Amino acid sequence: MRWFDDFFERGVRGVARRTSRRSALTRIGRLLVGSAFVLPVLPFDRIARTAEAAQKKSPPGETSCDYWRYCALDGYLCACCGGSASTCPPGTEASKVSWIGTCHNPHDGKDYLVSYNDCCGKGSCGRCLCNTNEGERPAYRMGLHNDINWCMANTDSTMFHCTTSVVVGLAEKS
Amino acid sequence: MRWFDDFFERGVRGVARRTSRRSALTRIGRLLVGSAFVLPVLPFDRIARTAEAAQKKSPPGETSCDYWRYCALDGYLCACCGGSASTCPPGTEASKVSWIGTCHNPHDGKDYLVSYNDCCGKGSCGRCLCNTNEGERPAYRMGLHNDINWCMANTDSTMFHCTTSVVVGLAEKS
């Protein structure tokens, strides 16, 4: 919830100015909207995808660090660990807090707010480590920081397993 | 101490027959002789040694899996971890029990009994993993088995860090 507080409490002053002057209100996204549409878990096959990517030059998929919504991610892709871009692997729990990035979707030309929730409760997944840092900031801007364990606020276990990239809203120009 | 008991209790019946019919008594070595000569810790420099080995074709040193006394070792060489072939790295404790190998020393043409003591109390060293299995046997011949943690009998911690190869006696022909 930290990044969330940051938006409300530092709001336009701090974080908002950083990420290209977009509307702080929109940026808050729909993280807490219970009825939000949940993307289905995509079938995942690293080998097939890699082969496919090499042959067809198709855009990077959810098991590639170059996938558009992974622009500010530092961790293991949950899509390689039994989850997907937006779901935690079986037996793990999504982090209660997260950091936020703003990523450009080349398919529709729009910028989206992405909540990077870690998945918690099992040891490091160890598969598909990515380290991208667009808009990432040191921990004095905690809600934009990716070098800290975002499982830190979970009560069952703060153990870091992997990282999801959850689209939480459109980053409208302010 | 397990291999030790094995020698005494299965003695000539079991273990002794396996290792080329050498004298079980001699094989027991001098493990517990307090006044035994202790080899100095050799200075160790992986880079230098590797370079040296490549240039001079000198025999494998104590940071190489091919070093003669490592003939039945499965683990990290303590010589790469802050110890030496026969000393545990600082802050670790030698295992109270060990498995035993019989290795041929090409320099004097003799066979030696080697006690493979693990060093215990810190997590895996992770450097110089070797897996050699001359005379290694499944765990129904426990004293000759190297796929088990020989820190298992230590009381402070059974955590496996690395493996030493301690020359404990001459393997005389029986």
Next chain:
Amino acid sequence: MSTWRRGPAIALAVATLASGGSWADVAIEQVTTAKLAPATPHRVYVTDVAISHIVDGRVHVVDGDSLKYLGMIASAYAGQTTLSQDGREFYVATTYYSRLSRGERTDVVDIYDTATLAQVGEIPIPPKHAQALNYKGILRTTRDGRFLLVQNATPATSVSVVDLKARKFVAEIPTPGCWTVIPSQSAPQRFAALCGDGSLLVVTLDGDGRQAKMARSAKFFDPDDDPLFVQSENLGDEHLFVSFKGKVYSADLSQETPRFGSPWSLVTPAEAKKNWRPGGYQPIAVHRGTHRLFVTMHPNGKEGSHKDPAQEIWVFDFDSKARIQRVKGANAVSISASQDDKPLLFALDGKNMGLVVFEAANKLVQKRRLDPLAETAFLLETQP
């Protein structure tokens, strides 16, 4: 910079967002935990001791058809693993220290639900479980699923009996000089172990899991001249072993006294001359429906080569003892076959720790591989 205020911020957020969700072109998401498709017989559990961080071992769960990585189960410090008889639970016998690698030692059996890969319980056991590389037979359930048998080593050897129904440790049975647990398939409370003098130890439990009987067979293999690999596979209650030099031994556990089959050789005299031998950590697999035996073989075998990766996998008809196929070995150090009627043979490539999948319904044919899957894995188990 304001202070951290958890409650008010959340309340405000929910109020603000109540009407959200309609502006974006990409679907707005909410993070959830993935659900697993029901397990099939082609699901495989790969136990990885992760020796460079041995305190943090794990089990990789993979679908053998799609090669999708389904998830992970913690095996922790040199933990031993096995599936329940019905495949619904996965057991891990392991050690925890209060300070990671030091402090107070606690041994438990962790219970995982294979439908969710979530830990659902633990059973404390004596702090003696074998902290060993993973070999089949170090942790097994009895055929009726009632008891879990845990191989101990201190290094003195014994077996801890855990009552899976009562969820508690019951008894410790000394098995001096013997190793592994080989559960009888017809007498649920009987198990055997291989002994260093070449005999088989046969233990019978009472209804509560305590030792009722124990007997030693005559010597049936020669641990000096030609030791047996400890892994066994069963066809009914006939349990198969291979020796370092390539002989097949069998023991029938359907009676109180084991009956041993006549050993036969995997290799012809010519092949023996070239020292073709089994090698690895789990060198045999069987498909029970078709009575086929798979063995990981390497040439130029010698003293110390018994863990070497396969150059070939050989396929035998167990009834006729005839070799029916040789295929490239994929550097296999461990193999396991699914038991359905479209069986897959899984092989762990010992050189790069990839998972190699063969179709095994008719001819054995390598179909796909996942590289790398593990760090230092030695044990494969397929979903029943």
Next chain:
Amino acid sequence: MSTWRRGPAIALAVATLASGGSWADVAIEQVTTAKLAPATPHRVYVTDVAISHIVDGRVHVVDGDSLKYLGMIASAYAGQTTLSQDGREFYVATTYYSRLSRGERTDVVDIYDTATLAQVGEIPIPPKHAQALNYKGILRTTRDGRFLLVQNATPATSVSVVDLKARKFVAEIPTPGCWTVIPSQSAPQRFAALCGDGSLLVVTLDGDGRQAKMARSAKFFDPDDDPLFVQSENLGDEHLFVSFKGKVYSADLSQETPRFGSPWSLVTPAEAKKNWRPGGYQPIAVHRGTHRLFVTMHPNGKEGSHKDPAQEIWVFDFDSKARIQRVKGANAVSISASQDDKPLLFALDGKNMGLVVFEAANKLVQKRRLDPLAETAFLLETQP
């Protein structure tokens, strides 16, 4: 096969062996634990979060002259590390779970003796320590060595004060919106922190380690336009920072109110056009004796490149602000200099996690490297 008899066997063994030791041609040995040579200023501690097994982090201790690997210290789960002021102790603030990755959480400061690399004590702290990649400033001691300051994140930020003399946790000081600990070198109980609004927070402790005063400076850097890296290095009580775009900021902590130096640029306008920028996790080092500043630089910098490995290391004279050398960067993501009069500069190669050693007494010259040393290390600290 007989049972396990510990006592008698040992007694018998000693008796039998009393006359041994004279037959072998190779010296008969006894396993012991190696002793360390006394630490020199060229000993370096490399903290490795080992992210693929993050519960099992470790610190590699290396002699920078011989490149001998001296030993390992456990940093456990995202543990933070620092040396004592006198270099005799090494502190690790970390988290332990009762079941490796779940169960009961315990946070402690582990104390290691740098003469033996043995753990010699632990101090419980609130379970809030920052589980973060290793950055200098997340764990620091006060200049007099009395207190250890532990950065917390829940994610609300605070600092736990540990009394190293009394070996106990004393107080938690809220530092909302601020990060890292920057100890004053002239006023032992004062420390500062960088804040997200561009200000510096200055905290003064009382003699018992409790908060006596707290003040916020005016904004001295622009966290939106040109954020500061959190790492600081000191020359006396002047603390240096670099910004993402290559400016040097400084804050003098010798007074109650910090005095800020005029920012100056590491890059010429031409270099700025090519976007030469600092990058990495520990991008600066100083040699206090010669007032030299070392910075890890990469060209073509852009949004998101602030952790990129160095293409060059630049050397500046801090007094004249003049660049005195450019050398190849060894892909450095973290650097640290010894403070003796034959200084070495240590660099961590971010691409292969090797340790690269430069002589830095006169010209900076790369001399040797140890590859690979670590898995995912970000922090270097040299023996005082």
